[in-house]
Amino acid sequence: MEQFECCVCHRTVHDDAPRLGTRAYCDLHYRRVSENRKGLWWSTILALVGLVLFVLTVRVVVGTTGLAISRGVLLPIGVVLALVPAALWLVVFYAQDRLEPEPKERVAGVLVLAALLAQAVGIPAVNEVFAFSEWIGSAPVALQVLGSILIVGVPQEYLKYAVVRYGVYRSSEFDERVDGIIYCAAAGLGYATVLNIHYVIATGGAQLQVGILRIVVTTLAQASSSGLMGYFLGRAKFEDMGKLWLPGGLLLASALNGIVTHVLGEVTVRGLTFTPMNGLVLAAVVAVIVFGLVYALMRRANAATLAGL
């Protein structure tokens, strides 16, 4: 009998081993690939609800107590608040992950690595190299959208993609399609955390009621585009998806990122009126649609594999 290796664990398998396209699998990993991980999706919903409650709580507390906080204290409070969304997701995710655990240090490692790349490469590129915010406002609308996609979307999505693609993608821990979403979401949260800390520092931690909205909106937007990318990575690892699949996924995630970035600006600022609550509604709706879609697509791919068992 001819010998092949499992494309996940590289153990030797025989030529009658199960396959997806041209790739051979050991029995364990063939079953693993198609796990639906219901707990993951529940924890995604729970984290989403948690984020919205977090915003409302902070706004109510600040609003009703009329907290007069000195600027010196506001800054550290703002930084702590910027860390809450990623921490919340990790807690919810780790809590549901007990049955089919992903290695926790790897998930946290991806989050931290994405944060470091945001700080070292992504944010300097958008703010300094392209000086995006200085010219984008006065450009025609079509150019604003294109600029948001190419100058904000592409570098952000590429960096998050690169962390997962070159960090964990080849490892045997990445053994289910949904792992693409888990690791990409972690990268998105790491990136969002650094964006939020920059925002808090740039505004001196001012205006908690508005700041908290901005923090959660950024988190939701980064998680949504990353979740979409995760779907593409999750399938590419286990199936023959063709050469254009991953670049196409990256482009789609960048387009989502850029368009959401642009529309968020449009719905929250109209002339001199600033309605940041619209941003939260939009970002939450986008997150629900994207994760709902990705969930349905993943389930379909998993069902197709299971049907071939």
Ligand SMILES: [Zn+2]
């Ligand atoms: Zn295997």
